Amino acid sequence: MPSNRILEQKKQVVSDLTEKIKSAQSIVLADYRGLTVEQDTELRTALRKAGVEYKVVKNKLTSLAMKESGLELDEFLTGPTAMAISSADAVAPAKVLSEFSKKFDKLELKVGVVEGKVIDLDGIKALAELPSREVLIAKVLGGFNAPISGFVNVLNGNMRGLVVALNAISEQKANA
Template sequence: MREEKLQAKAQTVEEIKEKVQDAQSIVFVNYSGLSVADATELRAQYREAGVFYKVYKNTMMKRAFEELGYDESINEFLKGPSAAAFSMEDPVAAAKVTQKFADEHESIEIKLGLVGDKFISVDEIKDLAKLPSKEVLVAQVLGGLNAPIQGLANVLTGNLRGLAVVLNAIAEKKEQEATA
C-alpha cells in the first residue's frame, strides 16, 4: 500500500516535469475563492485556448521543479491552493485566459509565471497577456513580407497594361493609315 502511494507520487512528479519541459509558458494561480461554476468556466476557457490546466499538490510541484534544477524561489509561491496552466502551443495563451478571467473574477489570484526557464512576476504576466497570439504575429510578419511583393506585382502589371495600351494605339493608327 505504501509502495503504491510512493509510486503514484513519483508518477505525478514525472508528469509535472514533462509538462514543465514541454510548455511554452506556465501560469500558477490560487483558485481557492472560485465557485464550482467559475472553476468549470475557467477550465472550459483554458481548454478552448489549448491550455492544459491542473491542480497539483504543492509538494509534488516543488519536488518536480527541484528535480528539474530550478532554484527554491518558487517554493514561496507554492503555498495554499495552487493550480498550473500550461501553454503548450501559444506562449501567451495561459496568460491571456488567466488575466482575462482574473479581471472578471476577483476570486482567482495569479501567483507567478514561467516562460522558458525564467520565472516572471504578476506584472510581467499582465504584459504577456497583452501580446497578440502567435498566429496573429505570424500573420503580421507574413503581411509585412507580402507587401513589397504585392507592390512589385502592381508595378509590373501597370507597365504591362501601359505597354498593351501603347501597342493597341499603334496598331489602330496603322490600321487607319492602311484604310486611308
C-alpha cells in the first residue's frame, strides 16, 4: 500500500495531466520503445521548438486523467507510452511525430485526440499533412485580399475609362 505522500503526489500528477488534456488542442500518443537516447533527445528538441509538451507518464495515471477528461483510451495505453500535447497548435504534435516516425522506425504512433475527438492513425497522418497554422492564415488572408484587389482594379478601370471619355469630349470641343 503506497504511503499517503506518494498517493498525494500521484493525485497531483493526475490533476495536472487532466488540466493539460482538457485545455489541449491536440494530443498524440506514441510508443517510443527502441529509440536511442540521441533519437529521443532529437525528438524532444523538435517538439519543444514546435511548442509541444512531450512527457511520459505511467499508463494508469494517464488512463485516470483521460477518464476525468471524458476520454476512453485504455486500449491504447499498453506498453511504454509517450504523450505529445499542444494547447496552441492542433497540427504540431501530429506533424512532428509523423515526421519522426518515418525517420525512426521504432517510434510508433498509437492514437490522437483533436479538440476532444479521438482520431486513429490515418487521422493523425492526415492531420500531419495539413499546412502549418501560419500558412493557413496567410492563405485565408490572401483569399480575402484577392476580391479587394480585383475591386480596386475595376474602380481604376472605370476611372481610366471616364478620363479617356472626358479627354475625347474635350478634344472634340477643342476641334469644333
